[in-house]
Amino acid sequence: MSDEESGLPDESAGSADSAVVGAGAGAGTGTGTDTDTANQQTRRRTRIRLDGDRFTGKRIPVDVTPELQRYERLVIEVAAQQWKTQNPEKNLPRFFRDQFQLSIVDVEDGSATPVLERVSNSAYDTYFDHAAESVDKAFEAIIAGEEEEVSAWVTKLPDFRDFGSTLEAGEAIEFRPKTPAVIRYTPEIRTVRFPKAPTRKRAVADEDPRALVGRLTALDANHWKFTLTDLNGREVQGTYTNPDLTDDIKAVLNASTVAPVARVIAYIAADANGQLARIVDVESVELFESEREPWTRRLIELATLQAGWSEGTGEAIAFAALDAVREILRQLEVTVDNYPGIFPSENGGVLVEWASIQRVISVEVNPEIEYSLFRLNPEVRATDELETRNIRAAVDFLRGALA
């Protein structure tokens, strides 16, 4: 049985927790996850205490239940990342995320303490157990003001940033409740640690950042303001609070391309009709070199896809993958006579496909810029395949297949 099939972490690789969240001084105290080590059956149970007047008598307002959903999603994402870290040459197993599900099996008093039990018994349970500990430790580090101990990708997860956003002043969520290692997370801590994250009080702004694609046409670095012109020519005013972004925006404005297109990951404010009114804050700015080529429009269409574009799933398409596709099409000197289909992939990559009754030829580029080459002769069901990181090898394969 392969590692992928067994789902077992490489114990010799050290702590998966520290590898992912980088938990240092603020981590590793107490009991790890909230578990009862005296009984193997309860090892899969987690207690999260909701503290505040609203929770007295074991009451859990429906408004607060998103916190439990966020916790579940956080464990899944951290587990997935741990798996990828320990299996760098492999793709995440299909349905990995489906292997983890929490159920509320009890609500204990004081104020209200839902007892969450992992439903599944899968080959990946060890990852989910480690992930739960990592999530605890990440919050522990954040509370201690040791953000640098937590991997940046964790703190950027919307579910991490938004965790606790349904709590009101004076309330708290506790991990490992009633133990010496209790972790107490409050709205006040969240506001200080994630000042840029929108709160419920910012009614005009989206809870989650969105991907906007357009041309950055003006920058006022002194006042941290900019103008984004969308692909229909409409100007939108924006502001940002992270001073590091000034250089990023300047880099886009100074790009060699005549009309550089950029993707801006931003918190937006909508008007009464739900349309983009202004950009409240920016998380990141990324240049998308845009020459006027036959495939430019299609690539920009893919660049504008929001996360969740495929029936609620589907990552935003990585600019790096779009850049790689454009380079392949240039090198192949694609014309209208051999123009391929260009499609988004749910993992944030791009599929380029030449299809007919006689043959199917494709290259799929993932966000890590790995090329999966494929050629099929349907008549005899014969295939040629190549996995490579080398664009020249990819182009050579396609030239041979298309000849």
Add this chain to the structure above:
Amino acid sequence: MTDLTSFALRKGEYLMADQQELLYRQVTIHTWDEVNRRPSSKAFEPVDADNGMASYSRESKTTAKLARQHHTTNAKSPSLGVWAVTVQEVETEGLRAVDDSQSTPPPGLAQWPPGHCFVDYRHLQSKGEIRTVRAMLLAKALARQEVPSI
């Protein structure tokens, strides 16, 4: 490849018997090549949300037109056209064509679309296997050409 039979059919599911019956597949914007007017091979595989079971419609229980209308009315992305493969073509690729119209719909779905069935990809683990299977189904569908649905 995992053994196909390790995924037992559930109550209300059964294998489709008529080898020549068409399975209609709705093609949406993300799997449609507007320039060449043909679908992607991705159109014939399940998306992540399908959990390995790609939704199709049975020729014997609905029409391409009705299936397309139902999809466009109820799904997030409207159908841009209907393409089809047969039960035999599906089984030749080592897949199963399963009528699940008598099974309990998933949470959030009051009832199955008319003539709902699925092509079972759950046993396929590697991307290479899936890539070959979906490309074979695409080639068969292209040979058949688009099914009139307007």
